[in-house]
Amino acid sequence: MICQECGEKPATLHFTKIVNGEKTEFHLCESCAREKGDSIPGAPNGFSIHNLLSGILEFEPAMGQNIKQQKKVIRCENCGLTYSQFRKIGRFGCSSCYNHFSGQLDPLLKRVHGNSVHVGKIPIKSGGKIQFKRQIKDLKKELQSKIDHEEFEEAARLRDEIRDLEQKISEV
Amino acid sequence: MERFIEDALSEWMKGEGPDSDIVISSRIRLARNLTNYPFPMLATNQQSEQVLGKVSDVIHAEDLKMLSHFERIPLSEINELESKVLVEKHLISPNLAEESRNGAVILSENESISIMINEEDHIRIQCLFPGFQINEAYELANQIDDIFEEKLNYAFDEKRGYLTSCPTNVGTGIRASVMLHLPALVLTQQINRILTAVSQVGLAVRGLYGEGSESLGNLFQISNQITLGQSESEIIHNLYSVVKQIIEHERSARAKMLTESRTFLIDRVNRSYGTLSYAAIMDSKEAAQRLSDVRLGIDLELISNVSANVLNELMIMTQPGFLQQYAGKKLSTNERDVTRADMIRERITT
Numbered sequence: 001m002i003c004q005e006c007g008e009k010p011a012t013l014h015f016t017k018i019v020n021g022e023k024t025e026f027h028l029c030e031s032c033a034r035e036k037g038d039s040i041p042g043a044p045n046g047f048s049i050h051n052l053l054s055g056i057l058e059f060e061p062a063m064g065q066n067i068k069q070q071k072k073v074i075r076c077e078n079c080g081l082t083y084s085q086f087r088k089i090g091r092f093g094c095s096s097c098y099n100h101f102s103g104q105l106d107p108l109l110k111r112v113h114g115n116s117v118h119v120g121k122i123p124i125k126s127g128g129k130i131q132f133k134r135q136i137k138d139l140k141k142e143l144q145s146k147i148d149h150e151e152f153e154e155a156a157r158l159r160d161e162i163r164d165l166e167q168k169i170s171e172v
Numbered sequence: 173m174e175r176f177i178e179d180a181l182s183e184w185m186k187g188e189g190p191d192s193d194i195v196i197s198s199r200i201r202l203a204r205n206l207t208n209y210p211f212p213m214l215a216t217n218q219q220s221e222q223v224l225g226k227v228s229d230v231i232h233a234e235d236l237k238m239l240s241h242f243e244r245i246p247l248s249e250i251n252e253l254e255s256k257v258l259v260e261k262h263l264i265s266p267n268l269a270e271e272s273r274n275g276a277v278i279l280s281e282n283e284s285i286s287i288m289i290n291e292e293d294h295i296r297i298q299c300l301f302p303g304f305q306i307n308e309a310y311e312l313a314n315q316i317d318d319i320f321e322e323k324l325n326y327a328f329d330e331k332r333g334y335l336t337s338c339p340t341n342v343g344t345g346i347r348a349s350v351m352l353h354l355p356a357l358v359l360t361q362q363i364n365r366i367l368t369a370v371s372q373v374g375l376a377v378r379g380l381y382g383e384g385s386e387s388l389g390n391l392f393q394i395s396n397q398i399t400l401g402q403s404e405s406e407i408i409h410n411l412y413s414v415v416k417q418i419i420e421h422e423r424s425a426r427a428k429m430l431t432e433s434r435t436f437l438i439d440r441v442n443r444s445y446g447t448l449s450y451a452a453i454m455d456s457k458e459a460a461q462r463l464s465d466v467r468l469g470i471d472l473e474l475i476s477n478v479s480a481n482v483l484n485e486l487m488i489m490t491q492p493g494f495l496q497q498y499a500g501k502k503l504s505t506n507e508r509d510v511t512r513a514d515m516i517r518e519r520i521t522t
Contacts, residue, residue, distance in 0.1 A: 095327035115401020118333025
């Protein structure tokens, strides 16, 4: 198939748009697609993850949230980005946006990642405390299971270990 | 600096890696931001200048110097064509080349480490290895990350992890990806089935040049989608085991074709070799396909007088930016097709 725009090169991008039941087809070569990029999703440079994200975000009012609540402007106090602007561009303005939009983020992050809590690497310098906290959490789980299995000697050892870590946290 | 632009093949690409008959390269990218500065999208000129300065200073850290000599290239100091070449070598992203303000890249001597500043995030650490070495790439990226973290204040949150401009990167900020050459799976029409399966386990598949473009020359990039709620090692292990299986499928498809349709294969790779050796006009799509055929021919030892390195080199050199750099001027599409054919003939027959 030949590109419908320049009529010279073979069409490599095929795109069907259906809006309100009205169907439009595009068959373009790469360079023409690049030029029309903005209007055609899937064209090189034209369609990014951010478009897709804002698509996901746009559906939010339909997720059973109170419409009135939606109308209240949520704004990041640090950089001034509003939540509706974030929804449009799919990107945060600064790291504080995560705090100011935190009420809205869980469902979004779950949809994108299937999860909303970090379990990976923790930075050494700024994350020292967090590292200990995470260890304590794991140890407490282990402690409970030792108690359940009546392995009290082991449990006592774990209890001491937890105490040491808690001591370390208060020193940090 | 000139070397980064003039040589098509980064030093690191010249090395052989494990499974390099199928895996072209392995890449790790870590997204990091500084606390107290808006993300590059909203940063003022002054703020992004400060970020550039702070991140650039880390280049003098002793720990970093022990890894390699590094050079910093501000995007404002190179022209459009030169930045295009860096994109084609995968050393910077199209986004950094086209949209960044006070953007820069720090490159290691062998170009296997590239650190982008003021891209979508303040810092993007990238490590590229030849062949299938995704764990090795992560180890190095992790080491560099620690060095930067020691000197800078990262935006990190206990619950959300490393905070990034785009919610698709938050958490670990990691994108692990592997570039695969899968001609036999394409020829035997198994590719779509496999790629569909891949996308169902949380991995993404893209064509050669990342987002949006179709696959050229049977090259596919497979990367993780999820960055939050899984640890780095889980993410890498998941990618590793899926890629391992794809490699096995490609190998058995190649072996099967070699026994069942040997004549067809010999005909195909030699036709492409002949075309590349004699054609005077070659568009990028045909070049990619023919180069893929010849590469398959080399891997299956059906062609012996061309080295795999020449093929790797041509895959980069036949891209528009590089061709124009080579010609020393801007070229129209038709002129590019002629220059491309010239360049291929020259390299493949010597």
